[in-house]
Amino acid sequence: MKRKSIPVLLLALLLAFSLGTGAMAAGSTTATVPVTLTVSNEYRAVNVTVPASLPVYVINGTVVVANNAMITNNSRIGAVRVTGLSVTDGAYKVTAYNSFSGSKSIALKINGCPTVGAGSVPIKSTSFPEIRPQGHLLLKYYAKISGDTENVENLQAASVVFTISVVS
Numbered sequence: 555m556k557r558k559s560i561p562v563l564l565l566a567l568l569l570a571f572s573l574g575t576g577a578m579a580a581g582s583t584t585a586t587v588p589v590t591l592t593v594s595n596e597y598r599a600v601n602v603t604v605p606a607s608l609p610v611y612v613i614n615g616t617v618v619v620a621n622n623a624m625i626t627n628n629s630r631i632g633a634v635r636v637t638g639l640s641v642t643d644g645a646y647k648v649t650a651y652n653s654f655s656g657s658k659s660i661a662l663k664i665n666g667c668p669t670v671g672a673g674s675v676p677i678k679s680t681s682f683p684e685i686r687p688q689g690h691l692l693l694k695y696y697a698k699i700s701g702d703t704e705n706v707e708n709l710q711a712a713s714v715v716f717t718i719s720v721v722s
Contacts, residue, residue: 598720601628602685608714610660610697623693625716627685636682636691638717639667639675646699646711648672654698660711661698684721 603626611618627634641648641662651661651668662669665681685691699711 598629598632600634600718600720602626602634602718603628604716604718605693608662608664608693608695610699610711612699612703617697617699619695619697621694623695624690625685625693625718626690627687629687631687633684633686633689633721634718635679635684635721636677636716637719638715639664639677639682640673640715640717641669641675642713642715643672644710644712645706648712651696651698657700657702659700662695662712662714663697664693664695664714666694 605620605623605625608623609620625636646658646660647656648669648671649656649659649661650670651663654661664675665677667675667677667681669675682691
């Protein structure tokens with residue numbers, strides 16, 4: 555029995571070395587691997603410029619506002635739209651534009667949308683259409699200031715908050 559097992563063992567060793575030697579004989583190999591790209595643009599940052607302020611001047615009882623206030627869409631792709639507008643009290647109390655009254659009060663109408671008091675301003679989509687990439691929306695605004703206004707300069711009478719969203 556021992557005689558048969560020695561040649562079998564030698565044959566098995568020879569076979570094992572011959573298989574391993576074939577793989578070692580190749581000096582190098584190349585492999586092509588695909589690059590799988592997935593792009594998901596579900597999130598797009600809003601890149602806009604809004605006015606630093608909406609100036610209101612009262613000159614001898616006449617209210618004067620800026621005529622160059624605008625929101626600019628700085629994005630190269632994708633439109634944006636004003637989806638919310640609110641006005642909060644500052645040094646003056648925000649009141650209703652259409653029924654203006656009160657002491658030390660202010661009321662605004664921005665793109666045809668009047669304040670109804672402090673807080674959210676009802677807006678119309680036609681008043682705030684979408685702003686195309688690299689485009690702008692002119693802000694046409696009016697103000698009413700109570701007659702008891704004293705001489706002041708650069709007083710923050712109220713704050714306007716624009717909510718701007720991506721148009722999908």
